[in-house]
Amino acid sequence: MSTETAGGSSVEYIQHHLANLSVGQGFWQLNIDTLIFSFLLGALILFIAMKIGQNLRTETPGRFQNAVEGVLEFVDNQVKDSFGGKAPALIAPLALTILVWVWLMNFMDLIPIDLLPAIAHGLGVPHLKIVPTTDLNTPLAMALVVFLLTVYYNIKVKGFGGYIKMFLFHPFGKFFVPVNVVMTLIEELAKPISLGLRLFGNMFAGELVFMLIALLTLGATLSASLLIWFPLQVVLDLAWLIFHILVISLQAFIFMVLTIVYLGMAHIDADSH
Amino acid sequence: MNINITLLAQIIAFVILVWLVSKYLWTPLSALMEARRQKIADGLSASERGKHELKLAQERSAEILRETKEKANDIVAQANARANQVLEDARVNAKVEAERIVAQATAEIDREVNRAKEALRTQVSAIAVTGAERILKREVTIKDHEAALADLIAHI
Numbered sequence: 001m002s003t004e005t006a007g008g009s010s011v012e013y014i015q016h017h018l019a020n021l022s023v024g025q026g027f028w029q030l031n032i033d034t035l036i037f038s039f040l041l042g043a044l045i046l047f048i049a050m051k052i053g054q055n056l057r058t059e060t061p062g063r064f065q066n067a068v069e070g071v072l073e074f075v076d077n078q079v080k081d082s083f084g085g086k087a088p089a090l091i092a093p094l095a096l097t098i099l100v101w102v103w104l105m106n107f108m109d110l111i112p113i114d115l116l117p118a119i120a121h122g123l124g125v126p127h128l129k130i131v132p133t134t135d136l137n138t139p140l141a142m143a144l145v146v147f148l149l150t151v152y153y154n155i156k157v158k159g160f161g162g163y164i165k166m167f168l169f170h171p172f173g174k175f176f177v178p179v180n181v182v183m184t185l186i187e188e189l190a191k192p193i194s195l196g197l198r199l200f201g202n203m204f205a206g207e208l209v210f211m212l213i214a215l216l217t218l219g220a221t222l223s224a225s226l227l228i229w230f231p232l233q234v235v236l237d238l239a240w241l242i243f244h245i246l247v248i249s250l251q252a253f254i255f256m257v258l259t260i261v262y263l264g265m266a267h268i269d270a271d272s273h
Numbered sequence: 274m275n276i277n278i279t280l281l282a283q284i285i286a287f288v289i290l291v292w293l294v295s296k297y298l299w300t301p302l303s304a305l306m307e308a309r310r311q312k313i314a315d316g317l318s319a320s321e322r323g324k325h326e327l328k329l330a331q332e333r334s335a336e337i338l339r340e341t342k343e344k345a346n347d348i349v350a351q352a353n354a355r356a357n358q359v360l361e362d363a364r365v366n367a368k369v370e371a372e373r374i375v376a377q378a379t380a381e382i383d384r385e386v387n388r389a390k391e392a393l394r395t396q397v398s399a400i401a402v403t404g405a406e407r408i409l410k411r412e413v414t415i416k417d418h419e420a421a422l423a424d425l426i427a428h429i
Contacts, residue, residue, distance in 0.1 A: 024277075024278065026277070027276075027277050027278060028277065028278050029275065029277040029278065029279070030277070030278050030279055030282065031277070031279040034279055034283070035279065035282055035283070035286070038283065038286060039286060042286065042290045045290070045294060045298075046290075046293055046294070046297065046298075048298075049293075049294065049297045049298035050297060052298070052302070053297055053298070053301055053302075056301060056302065056305050058305055058308055058309050058312070068298075068302065069302065069306060072298075072299070072302055072303065072306070073306070076303070089295075090291075090295070092299060092303075093291060093294050093295035093298075093299035093300075094291050094295075096294060096298070096299060097287075097290055097291045097294040097295075100294075101287075101290060132283075135279065136275075136276060137276060137277065137279035137280040137282075137283050138279075138283050140276065140280055140283075141280050141281075141282075141283030141284040141286075141287055142283075142287050144280075144284060145284055145287055145288060145291075
């Protein structure tokens with residue numbers, strides 16, 4: 001990371017980087033930067049989809065079509081592994097969207113942390129957070145959609161009575177109904193919360209480490225100590241960057257797999273539980 | 274990092290994105306991949322069938338070849354037998370013909386000999402008559418001495 005001077009102390013630097021570009025106050029606060037970058041990346045996916053869709057070729061797929069087909073097949077295999085080939089038509093596109101979108105949003109973390117905010121600052125924009133997944137709203141939004149889908153499929157597969165029964169008689173049988181309700185409620189609610197928080201936590205922590213590395217030479221003047229700190233910063237940054245490539249891919253993959261697994265669990269009948 | 278109205282906006286965005294990805298990326302591409310899978314499966318089964326048919330055809334051709342060879346062998350054997358037969362027939366015929374010719378010639382010769390004998394007898398009798406004329410100095414008519422001459426001819 002370049003020796004960006006955000007001004008002030010380390011605390012100010014970090015606080016500055018953790019603030020979203022937003023309008024509104026309290027609950028009505030709208031994080032514009034999160035929306036812009038996630039929309040742009042979503043648009044990128046759609047642009048690629050259209051581009052490929054324009055000249056789909058069965059016989060001689062282009063290199064790009066091949067790559068997309070590979071991703072698609074990978075996702076499809078994951079879904080088939082969980083569902084055994086009778087998944088609703090929604091599941092696989094949902095999983096594909098999650099994998100690609102989350103990965104792209106995570107990828108924003110690998111862009112030098114001060115680059116875009118510094119440019120924005122030059123243009124008069126006070127704050128800019130470029131990684132949508134470090135905004136809790138984004139992972140939680142996806143997790144909630146997944147949660148609502150699990151409820152929908154639970155009721156669709158088991159019937160409303162069956163879904164209620166799952167709360168009453170699971171996991172301890174019919175003599176512990178109150179305990180069962182509490183346990184199952186916690187279990188069901190923990191799914192979307194852990195799903196969203198896992199992604200958010202990983203990306204937030206990753207971004208924080210980039211910030212800490214950037215702090216090493218924050219506000220430094222040209223001096224002898226810089227000869228030590230600057231190479232150290234480069235080495236640390238490179239190491240964390242390479243490790244983070246793994247993290248962003250893994251988190252996108254985990255989010256997708258858990259989505260498939262949760263939806264798959266919704267499709268298992270209560271009796272065969 | 275507070276939860277706020279962004280959450281709702283992101284939920285809507287996510288739902289729309291899933292819908293669009295499903296419509297423009299997943300559906301056409303997976304249909305295409307399914308079509309390709311089908312095509313490849315068809316091609317493989319066709320090649321399998323072709324291989325099977327080729328095997329059958331090879332077996333059939335080998336069978337035909339074998340039958341043809343047998344037939345050819347039969348024909349050659351028959352031809353050989355026929356040739357031997359013809360040769361044998363010819364030999365027998367020739368022998369018979371030769372014997373016949375020899376017999377004819379022998380008969381011819383006998384006839385010639387008899388004719389010559391006949392002629393000689395006649396001439397001898399004429400000579401004898403002439404000789405007797407000379408000896409007797411008078412004409413001896415054949416009529417007069419026919420009996421004597423016949424007797425003479427019979428003795429020659």
